[in-house]
Amino acid sequence: MKLPAYLRSLAAKFLRASQTEAEMEEELRGHMQCRADDLERSGLDRVEAERRASVEFGGKARFKEEVREALGGNSVETFVKDVRFSLRVLRKSPGFTIVAVLTLALAIGANAVVFGLLNALILRPMNLPQVQSLYGIDRVGSDAPTQSYPDYLDLRDRNRSFDGLAAYRITEAGLDTGENPSRVFLFETSGNYFDVLRIQPYLGRFFHASDEHGPNSAPFIVLGFAYWHSHFRDDRGAVGRVVQLNKHPFTIVGVAPPEFHGTLLFAFPDLFLPMVNAQQVHEGNPLTERGNRWVYLALGHLKAGVTPANAIADLNSIGSYLERTYPKVDGHVNYSLSRPSFYGDFLGSRVRAFVAGLMLLAGLILLAACANLGSLFAARAADRSREVALRLALGASRSRILRGLFTEALLISLVGGAVGLWGSVGLLRGLSAWQPVPRYPIHVALNPDANVYGIALVLALVSGLLFGLVPVRQVLGTDPYQIVKSGSTGAMGRRITVRDSLLVVQIAICAVLVTSSLVAVRGLVRSMHGNFGFEPRSALLVNTVLGMAGYHDGQVPIMQRRMIDAVQKIPGVESVGLVDWLPFGGSWDDTPVFTDETADMRPSKAAAVPFRFSISPEYFHAAGTPLLAGRIFTWHDDKNAPLVAVVNQEFARKVFGSPTGAIGKSFKMQNGMRIQVVGIVEDGKYRYLTEDRQPAMFAPMLQSPSSTSSLVLRSSHDPGQLAAAIRSTLRDLDAGLPTYIETWDSQLDLALFPSRVATMALGVLAVLGAMLSITGIFGLAAYSVSRRLKELGIRLALGARRKEVLEAALGRALKLLAFGSAAGLILGILASRILAVMVYQATPRDPLVLAGVVLAMLLLGLLATWIPAQRALSLDPLTLLREE
Amino acid sequence: MSSQAQLLPGTLDLLILKAVSLGPLHGYGVLLRIGQISGQALLIEQGALYPALFRLVRQGLLDASWGTSENNRRAKFYVLTPAGRKRLREETDGWNRLAAAMGSVLAAQPEEV
Numbered sequence: 001m002k003l004p005a006y007l008r009s010l011a012a013k014f015l016r017a018s019q020t021e022a023e024m025e026e027e028l029r030g031h032m033q034c035r036a037d038d039l040e041r042s043g044l045d046r047v048e049a050e051r052r053a054s055v056e057f058g059g060k061a062r063f064k065e066e067v068r069e070a071l072g073g074n075s076v077e078t079f080v081k082d083v084r085f086s087l088r089v090l091r092k093s094p095g096f097t098i099v100a101v102l103t104l105a106l107a108i109g110a111n112a113v114v115f116g117l118l119n120a121l122i123l124r125p126m127n128l129p130q131v132q133s134l135y136g137i138d139r140v141g142s143d144a145p146t147q148s149y150p151d152y153l154d155l156r157d158r159n160r161s162f163d164g165l166a167a168y169r170i171t172e173a174g175l176d177t178g179e180n181p182s183r184v185f186l187f188e189t190s191g192n193y194f195d196v197l198r199i200q201p202y203l204g205r206f207f208h209a210s211d212e213h214g215p216n217s218a219p220f221i222v223l224g225f226a227y228w229h230s231h232f233r234d235d236r237g238a239v240g241r242v243v244q245l246n247k248h249p250f251t252i253v254g255v256a257p258p259e260f261h262g263t264l265l266f267a268f269p270d271l272f273l274p275m276v277n278a279q280q281v282h283e284g285n286p287l288t289e290r291g292n293r294w295v296y297l298a299l300g301h302l303k304a305g306v307t308p309a310n311a312i313a314d315l316n317s318i319g320s321y322l323e324r325t326y327p328k329v330d331g332h333v334n335y336s337l338s339r340p341s342f343y344g345d346f347l348g349s350r351v352r353a354f355v356a357g358l359m360l361l362a363g364l365i366l367l368a369a370c371a372n373l374g375s376l377f378a379a380r381a382a383d384r385s386r387e388v389a390l391r392l393a394l395g396a397s398r399s400r401i402l403r404g405l406f407t408e409a410l411l412i413s414l415v416g417g418a419v420g421l422w423g424s425v426g427l428l429r430g431l432s433a434w435q436p437v438p439r440y441p442i443h444v445a446l447n448p449d450a451n452v453y454g455i456a457l458v459l460a461l462v463s464g465l466l467f468g469l470v471p472v473r474q475v476l477g478t479d480p481y482q483i484v485k486s487g488s489t490g491a492m493g494r495r496i497t498v499r500d501s502l503l504v505v506q507i508a509i510c511a512v513l514v515t516s517s518l519v520a521v522r523g524l525v526r527s528m529h530g531n532f533g534f535e536p537r538s539a540l541l542v543n544t545v546l547g548m549a550g551y552h553d554g555q556v557p558i559m560q561r562r563m564i565d566a567v568q569k570i571p572g573v574e575s576v577g578l579v580d581w582l583p584f585g586g587s588w589d590d591t592p593v594f595t596d597e598t599a600d601m602r603p604s605k606a607a608a609v610p611f612r613f614s615i616s617p618e619y620f621h622a623a624g625t626p627l628l629a630g631r632i633f634t635w636h637d638d639k640n641a642p643l644v645a646v647v648n649q650e651f652a653r654k655v656f657g658s659p660t661g662a663i664g665k666s667f668k669m670q671n672g673m674r675i676q677v678v679g680i681v682e683d684g685k686y687r688y689l690t691e692d693r694q695p696a697m698f699a700p701m702l703q704s705p706s707s708t709s710s711l712v713l714r715s716s717h718d719p720g721q722l723a724a725a726i727r728s729t730l731r732d733l734d735a736g737l738p739t740y741i742e743t744w745d746s747q748l749d750l751a752l753f754p755s756r757v758a759t760m761a762l763g764v765l766a767v768l769g770a771m772l773s774i775t776g777i778f779g780l781a782a783y784s785v786s787r788r789l790k791e792l793g794i795r796l797a798l799g800a801r802r803k804e805v806l807e808a809a810l811g812r813a814l815k816l817l818a819f820g821s822a823a824g825l826i827l828g829i830l831a832s833r834i835l836a837v838m839v840y841q842a843t844p845r846d847p848l849v850l851a852g853v854v855l856a857m858l859l860l861g862l863l864a865t866w867i868p869a870q871r872a873l874s875l876d877p878l879t880l881l882r883e884e
Numbered sequence: 885m886s887s888q889a890q891l892l893p894g895t896l897d898l899l900i901l902k903a904v905s906l907g908p909l910h911g912y913g914v915l916l917r918i919g920q921i922s923g924q925a926l927l928i929e930q931g932a933l934y935p936a937l938f939r940l941v942r943q944g945l946l947d948a949s950w951g952t953s954e955n956n957r958r959a960k961f962y963v964l965t966p967a968g969r970k971r972l973r974e975e976t977d978g979w980n981r982l983a984a985a986m987g988s989v990l991a992a993q994p995e996e997v
Contacts, residue, residue, distance in 0.1 A: 023960070027911060028934065030959045034912040035930070037955050056930055063931035067938045 024067060032057055059394070082407040090408060096380060097412065100373055103775050104416025104463065105423065106768050107369035112424035112448070112456045114362040118355050120265075120446045126341050127259050129198040135308065136263075136299040136340035137165075137315060139333055146293040149275070149286060151322060151330065152190070155298055158318045161311035162300035166196035169296040170267060173281045174548025174738045176244035177231070181548065183738050184227070184270040185441045187262050188278050191218065194256075196300050197263070203228075204239035204254030207274050215287055218274035221250045225258040227270040245273070247550025247736075248280040263299060265341040266444045281547065291329035291670065299340045308337045328670070331603040354758070361765050364509050365772060370463045371502035372776040374470035377409065379783035381471035388475060402475055409468030410461065417460025421453065428452075500812075503776050504820040510769035511824020511857060512831060517762035518852045519832045519843070524755050533648070533684015534583065535624030536744035540719055541582065542567070542711040542726055549737040556707045559734070561635075563711065564616055566733055570725045572717035577619030580706035581611075583686045584751035587708075589613070593697065594668040595655060601670055608654040610647070610695035611686045614704045620646075620681060622712040630663040630679030638702035646679035651695035675699075689751050712744070719743050770860055773820075777864035781813040785868045789875065797877035809872040810865050817864075821857040828853070896928065896936050898979065901964065901972040904946060910959035911937060937962065945971050 032053040039049035054060075068078075090097045125131040137155065138145040147155065147167070156165040168189040175184045187193075194206040202225060211218040223238065232238040241252050250273070261268040275295075278286045286294055302311055315335035322330040342348030381388070388401055428446045435443055544563070546556050560578055568576045581588050592606035617633040619625075628649070637644050647655075652662035659680060666674045675697075683693050701709075715722055723741040730739055749756075785792070792805055800808075832843070903909060903917040911933055918926055940946040945968035953959040964972065 024934075024938075026958070027960045028931075030910070030953070030957055031912045031930065031934075033957055034910075034953060034955070034959070037957075058929055058931040060931065063934055066932075066935035 024064060028057070028060060028064070062394070078403075079407075082404055083411065085404060086408040086411050089404075090411065093380075096376065099775055100376060100412045101416045101419060103369050103372055103772060104413055104460070105419035106771060107366045107420070108417045108456055108459050108463070109420030109424040109427075110765065110768050111362045111366050111459055112421050112452055113427050114355070114358045115455050116424065116428045116446050116448050116452050118359055119449070119451050120444060121342075121351055121355055123451070124449070126263070126265060128263070130301060133301045134197075134299060134340060135302060135311070135337040136297045138336045138338045140336050141334070144293075145297050145338070147295045147298055148290050148293045148329075149278075149295055150288065150290045151293075152295050152298050154322060155315065155318055156190075158321070159311075159314055161302060161306045161314045163303045164192050164196040165298050165300040166190045166193040167275065167295045167298045168193060168263060169275070169278075169294060170262075170264065170269060171281060172545070173246050173273075174545065175271075176247070176736070177241075178243075181244075181736055181738050183548070183740065185267070186221075186271045186273050186281075187269040188273050188275045188281065190275050193272070194222075198301075199260050200257065201254040202257040203236060204252070206254050206256075207272075212274060212276045214276065215279055216277050218276050219248065219250045220253045220274060221245065222272040223252060223255045224261065224268065224270050224272070225256055226261075226268065228255045246281055246545075246548045248277075250277075261445075263297070263340050267441050268443075270441075290326055297340060312336060327602050329603065358761055358765075361509075361513065365765065365768050366459060366463060368502075368506035368509060368769070368772045368776065370466045371506055372772055372779055373409075373412070373463070373467035375503070375776065375779045375783065377405070377467055378471045378474060379779060379786070381405065381474050382783070383786060385474075389479075398476060402472060405471060405475065406465070406468045410464040413460045413464025413467075417456050420460075421456040424448070424452075424456070500780075500816060503780055503816050504823070506769075506776050507773050507817055507820025507857075508824035508827060510766070510773040510860070511821045511853060512828040513762065513766035513769040514856050515825055515828025515849065515853045516831055517759065517766040518849045518856075519828075519846070520755070520759040520762050522846055522849055523843070524752070524759050527689050527752065527755060530689070531684075532583065532689075533625055533682050533686075534744075536748055538714060538716055539622070539624070539744040540713040540715065540722055540726075541742055541744050541747055542713065542730070543582075543709075543740040543742075544711070544730070544737055545708050546737070547707040549734055551707060553705075557702055557705045560616070560701065560709055562733060563730065564618070566729050567711060567713065567726060570722070570729060572715045572722060574714045574716070575618050575622040576616075576714075577622030577712045578616035578701060578709050579619050579623070579712060580614040580701070580708050580710075582710050582712075582747065583684065584689075584748060585710070588687055592670055593655060594670070596666045596668060596674065598668065601668075601672070603670075606670075607667070608651060608695040610651050610654075610697045612704075613696065613698045614701045614706045615698050616701050619698070619712065622714045624714070625684065626682045628680045628682060629660075630677070632679055633700040635702070637700040641703075643673060643675045643703055644678045644700065645675045646681055646698040647677050648681050648696045649683045650693045651697055652677070652680055654695050685751075689755065770856070774860055774864040777813050777817055777861060778867065780816070781810050781865045781868035782871070784812060785809045785872050792872055793875055793877040796875055802873055805872055805875075806869055810869055813865060813868075814861060817857065817861045821854075824857075825850070825853050896932070897940060898972070898975045899926065899928075900933070900936055900940060901945065901968055901975065904962050905964050905969065905972055908951075908961045908963045910951075910953055910961050912959070913953075914962070940968070944968075 032050070035053040035056065036046070036049040039052055040046055044052065126134075128134060136145060137147070139147075149167075152165075152167045156162075156167075159165060166189065168187045170185060170187055172183055172185050174181045176182075190196075190209075191207055191212040192209040194201075195208055199206070201222070204222075206222055207218055207220045211220065221243070223232070228234065228238060238252055239254060242249050243252060244250070256272065262272075273281065276287065286292060302308065312335055319330075319333040319335055323332050338348060342351055391401060392398065425448050428448050432443065432446045435441075546559055551559050564576050564578055567573060589612045590609050591612050592603050592609050594601060594605065595607045598605055598607070615633070617635060617637075620627055620632050627646075630646070632646065633644065647662065649659040652659040655667050656662040656665055656677075662677050662680060664676065664678075666676045668674055681698070684696070685691060686694055686696055713722070713726070726741060727739065730737060788809065792809060795805060795808065829845075899918050900914055903914050903921070906917065906921075909917060914937070915928060915930060915933060918928060937946065937948075941948050941962070944965060946962045947965050948960050948962050950958060951961045
């Protein structure tokens with residue numbers, strides 16, 4: 001049947017149904033009247049006649065029911081009746097309904113949100129053509145899948161597995177479209193990038209491999225759709241315009257399609273630039289230095305018939321070729337393949353582990369919710385055993401009653417699911433729009449799709465069936481005769497039931513969540529006040545990339561010096577330092593160093609691979625890094641002076657064997673240059689909060705100039721006013737210089753991001769878990785009180801004290817709570833070890849955490865048992881016994 | 885009570901068809917008619933009549949239409965459809981055969997075996 005016809009027939013069925021119903025009623029009434037007429041004629045008065053007629057007729061409702069069944073057991077109609085009946089029943093106990101719906105809404109909402117994450121981050125492939133054959137190349141054992149440009153060229157040209165190999169890097173630059181220069185995030189890509197990815201332009205054209213003719217030969221840019229939309233106001237004339245990127249002219253050749261956001265899942269570039277022009281955006285000779293691994297990721301489609309294993313073998317043979325040919329810079333390397341969406345496996349595996357962990361927890365929460373609702377339903381079925389018995393006695397079939405109960409369960413689960421989904425969609429939308437780190441374009445499109453809706457629906461139905469099943473046995477076992485005669489009976493079973501164990505498990509889960517979220521919160525608080533090797537409080541950062549304003553080579557240090565001097569003069573500024581890569585800034589520079597005695601300069605022989613910073617003399621003052629021995633730099637440590645460095649303790653330990661006595665000694669860089677250590681500073685954190693001690697070296701900026709630089713200002717003045725003063729000072733120096741000013745504390749957001757996310761997620765789940773535990777314990781306690789009302793009443797009547805009554809009523813629930821909490825606390829402490837990966841200084845061996853967990857669980861128990869306890873205490877034995 | 889026979893399962897439909905075949909009847913009338921023609925030997929539980937009536941209408945053996953009863957009450961009258969008439973014939977034949985068979989079985993004497 002076609003859909004419209006089907007709908008019509010369904011509608012007709014409903015109309016006819018209500019009509020038949022009315023007719024049936026009228027006919028039966030007519031019958032009774034006729035009978036009453038006859039009886040009246042035989043001498044009864046009218047009232048008595050009608051009464052007799054009605055009695056003789058028998059159960060009208062039952063016959064109507066039979067008529068309905070005779071009419072074909074209209075399933076739609078009975079279903080609608082069931083729904084109506086359930087609604088009526090549910091409306092009669094709003095407390096129960098609201099608790100049940102909320103419980104499910106929370107549990108299903110949490111699952112939908114986490115599934116939304118899982119879906120967006122892991123399940124849903126990137127929106128790229130033939131994405132299933134697209135792989136990125138990872139370096140096994142390395143933190144990042146980066147390559148140097150010459151290595152990338154070798155990989156591209158020598159492999160036989162990929163249908164073209166593209167590469168990209170994300171970076172920032174100053175874009176001048178004739179208005180104020182602004183900072184943009186861009187992908188520097190290989191010329192073949194769009195062709196390898198099989199993307200077609202929205203407007204104009206893309207650049208291609210054929211546009212590349214050596215360094216700086218392709219002054220073209222492609223705009224991202226969103227950037228074109230917001231900054232060029234959808235102006236089709238933008239294509240063909242020439243704009244300035246870091247003061248170099250580039251022609252806009254095209255606009256990428258709206259659904260294409262580059263090949264990173266969590267950061268969308270504003271525009272795309274050919275990699276051969278990289279020199280114009282950053283310094284040095286990035287295209288020719290084989291040791292400079294700045295290309296983020298090489299990626300491509302595997303050729304048809306090539307398996308990933310084949311491709312890895314192919315890549316590894318290129319790796320050993322590189323090792324043989326360039327022993328000085330290319331050490332032994334093994335390649336692997338990864339999905340390109342997460343910048344290789346380094347980030348991907350962490351994200352996957354995190355989301356999988358969340359999904360597991362969310363699933364547990366849903367199970368706990370089902371266990372809860374099952375208990376609630378069972379308790380309700382017990383409370384309603386009289387009603388059920390009556391209905392059975394009046395001729396309702398057991399299947400009809402069960403169908404009613406299931407309808408109730410499904411109604412609750414669907415409404416709960418809908419509410420939960422509604423909330424989660426809002427939350428996911430919010431998360432999509434959220435920019436956790438304002439400076440970087442990090443955000444993930446989490447928009448829920450059909451998968452999310454489908455999962456929520458399935459979860460709702462499955463959980464409805466699950467908790468609807470719990471009271472089935474109870475109903476099937478109902479003996480109407482017994483119950484109507486003696487009221488609901490049955491003392492609470494003394495044995496450990498499934499429901500009890502479910503509750504213990506649930507409380508344990510809750511305690512785990514509470515423990516780990518408290519551990520995370522404490523870790524986060526501590527890491528915000530931790531020792532980073534610098535002091536972020538009352539420090540301001542001024543980030544400039546001089547390259548964006550067209551400064552090059554020799555001009556850079558001069559301008560930097562002028563900036564330092566100018567900013568130094570601003571009232572309230574105590575000290576100003578300059579550093580090229582800020583700790584936790586998301587970018588870093590590391591380089592192998594060798595002991596003075598080493599002659600073999602292969603990377604594998606390096607004494608250490610320290611982070612390298614290029615700083616101004618005042619940097620340590622401004623950053624608050626304590627100098628332990630030796631001296632800091634002066635402006636005389638310039639190109640004409642001997643090369644010097646300040647190193648941290650770990651560097652000294654690794655390269656010289658001990659932190660003391662390193663001063664005055666020398667070490668070598670890979671190019672053979674000798675550098676003398678003149679000072680030692682305290683160890684700090686440089687890349688991640690959770691990293692182990694890392695070696696670091698600091699070089700004077702005049703000896704290793706860098707156009708990327710951040711000024712660090714120490715001042716107790718108001719950051720807002722200071723920022724305005726700095727901006728105007730710098731504008732006086734160069735109006736075309738893009739600057740970005742923030743406090744050092746807020747810059748740490750990026751470093752604290754994983755901890756924050758973990759803490760937040762755990763916190764939310766812990767709250768959910770706590771709420772479920774409360775309803776669970778409440779359910780059990782309320783059930784046990786209501787089942788034993790009579791017993792409690794008798795006890796009270798016989799003079800039992802309040803304490804004894806409470807013990808009898810709630811002892812079991814409290815025992816389960818204690819047991820579950822203890823188990824959860826121990827598990828939580830064990831689980832916190834895993835947490836230490838994401839949250840700095842997460843340790844459960846913290847009296848505050850332990851006390852917090854115990855307190856939280858106690859509170860929870862108190863909250864949950866409050867109402868049942870009140871009910872048990874306010875029992876009036878007299879009323880109770882009379883009623884029974 | 886002893887003068888009343890228990891209805892065999894399945895015979896109610898046949899009784900109704902027969903009653904209606906003698907002229908259009910409303911529900912209560914069907915009951916009266918059955919009582920009358922059976923000499924009050926067959927008594928039907930009043931409410932149980934209606935599921936059977938609706939079933940027969942649904943099977944197309946009876947037709948129903950609203951009218952006015954002898955004491956001026958609105959009532960639904962049932963008439964036999966051609967299909968119902970055919971069914972009545974078949975069922976009557978079946979019943980007669982069964983009754984005859986049952987009768988001869990029950991009347992059997994030892995010497996006839």
